[in-house]
Amino acid sequence: MTRPLPGTEASSGTPSPAAESLCQEWYEAHGVAVYSYFRFHVPQVDVAEDLTAETFLKVIRAADRFDPARGSPRGWILTVARHVLGDWRRRTRLRQYVPIGALSDLVFEAPSPEERLLREEEVGRLLDAVATLGERDRELIGLRYGSGLDTAEMASVLGLSEGSVRTRLWRALKRLREVMMA
Amino acid sequence: MTQDMEIPDPLKDLDASLRGVRFQPRASLLPEVQGRLRRGESSEGVAPLRFDWLALRAIAAVLVAGVGVALWVGQRNRGITMDHCCYDLDGGGSTDDGVLVVTRGGQAVRRIAVYEDRDSSRSLTAGDVVRFDRGSELTVGDTTVPGMVTTRHCCLDYDGGGPDDDGLLVMGVPPDQVMMVALYEVRPRQPSPHYPLR
Numbered sequence: 429m430t431r432p433l434p435g436t437e438a439s440s441g442t443p444s445p446a447a448e449s450l451c452q453e454w455y456e457a458h459g460v461a462v463y464s465y466f467r468f469h470v471p472q473v474d475v476a477e478d479l480t481a482e483t484f485l486k487v488i489r490a491a492d493r494f495d496p497a498r499g500s501p502r503g504w505i506l507t508v509a510r511h512v513l514g515d516w517r518r519r520t521r522l523r524q525y526v527p528i529g530a531l532s533d534l535v536f537e538a539p540s541p542e543e544r545l546l547r548e549e550e551v552g553r554l555l556d557a558v559a560t561l562g563e564r565d566r567e568l569i570g571l572r573y574g575s576g577l578d579t580a581e582m583a584s585v586l587g588l589s590e591g592s593v594r595t596r597l598w599r600a601l602k603r604l605r606e607v608m609m610a
Numbered sequence: 611m612t613q614d615m616e617i618p619d620p621l622k623d624l625d626a627s628l629r630g631v632r633f634q635p636r637a638s639l640l641p642e643v644q645g646r647l648r649r650g651e652s653s654e655g656v657a658p659l660r661f662d663w664l665a666l667r668a669i670a671a672v673l674v675a676g677v678g679v680a681l682w683v684g685q686r687n688r689g690i691t692m693d694h695c696c697y698d699l700d701g702g703g704s705t706d707d708g709v710l711v712v713t714r715g716g717q718a719v720r721r722i723a724v725y726e727d728r729d730s731s732r733s734l735t736a737g738d739v740v741r742f743d744r745g746s747e748l749t750v751g752d753t754t755v756p757g758m759v760t761t762r763h764c765c766l767d768y769d770g771g772g773p774d775d776d777g778l779l780v781m782g783v784p785p786d787q788v789m790m791v792a793l794y795e796v797r798p799r800q801p802s803p804h805y806p807l808r
Contacts, residue, residue: 451647455640463635477635481643488647535632551631573628578614594615601621608624 451488458502459484461575462509463533468558468574469513469566473533479516483509503584506575510567510585557607565600572597690716690770695732699724699791700741701759701784707741709768709778710734711793716771720746722791724780742788750781751789758783768793 462483466476487494487508494504531548538544558569571577571585582597583590617625695708706728712721722744729737742751764777775796782788 448644448647451644452640455643459635459640460633463639464631464633467633468631476633477639480635480639481646484643485647485651533633533635535634550627554627554631569628573631574633580614597615598618598621601617601624605621605624 447488450491451484454501454505455484458505461502462505465506465509465570465574466513468570471530473530479512483512499584500581503581506571506577506585557604560607561600561603565603568597568600689714692768692770693733694766694768696727697763699780700782700786700788701761702786708734711768713769716769718746719793724788724791741786742791744791748792753789755783758789765796
């Protein structure tokens with residue numbers, strides 16, 4: 429994105445049409461990535477929705493601070509999302525993931541309800557295992573597989589080199605595999 | 611998701627499983643966000659749990675500080691009673707006199723009583739005779755009585771403040787009259803006449 433960002437609020441305090449337009453543009457482009465990132469971290473659909481909404485409210489209100497020269501909107505939005513998640517964690521102290529039966533938002537073109545149920549159980553076990561990992565490992569997996577960031581974007585969001593991101597992700601996957609096989 | 615990263619073979623199955631996990635937020639979330647943006651709602655207002663740890667910490671800090679101040683004030687105001695026996699304080703020739711000192715926190719004197727330990731209990735008891743008794747104010751009896759003697763006893767922890775750095779000044783007429791009793795604190799390594807009377 430190279431065009432200048434619009435002001436987010438009119439003088440009355442209400443958002444300008446440009447801000448609303450930007451909100452829609454960014455949400456349509458990155459909403460699923462942000463939401464999926466949260467779903468790799470929090471068990472409840474409604475909490476993930478709240479966190480997603482909070483993230484977009486923050487980014488739209490602070491849009492004039494976004495510098496396209498310093499990175500992509502997706503990386504910046506995910507950085508905000510990480511802060512939103514961190515704030516939420518500090519408030520809730522939630523650590524345990526209990527996904528079974530709470531995966532109504534899982535995308536799966538299942539030919540039958542039984543197959544969908546099996547798929548939900550499979551994903552539930554996977555996310556259960558992710559939830560047992562350490563904070564750093566979960567962060568890497570959430571950004572990679574939840575948000576779909578590539579290595580360069582992950583490096584930018586996490587403030588690491590790309591090589592370091594690769595190494596750490598492999599290690600995180602290795603630990604996840606050990607948990608799954610235990 | 612891009613395939614920009616080479617995944618080691620043993621992890622490829624897991625990588626594929628994770629890639630297959632996709633979530634989709636409900637369709638009404640965008641209009642909801644836009645509505646909240648239009649209403650000017652604060653982004654901080656959507657927290658799923660409203661428990662404010664910062665506020666709790668602040669309250670805890672205030673409570674701890676309050677308890678600390680209360681303990682400190684309590685310590686300062688705590689009455690300490692020291693009963694020393696037995697010496698010849700009244701000049702009678704017998705070491706049968708005791709002094710009872712009540713201080714506030716080992717500092718300010720509330721009461722000094724000199725007594726004769728009649729029942730040899732080595733403390734002020736009901737059977738003893740109180741020769742002199744004063745409160746927090748320094749009081750002096752009739753000093754026109756002839757034969758008055760001043761004696762100094764040093765050093766003990768008369769006031770309960772900790773170290774044995776207190777002296778006791780007694781003015782009286784032997785063998786059994788006491789006109790004035792005062793405590794003074796000896797300055798470290800300065801056994802000089804500049805005794806701060808207590």
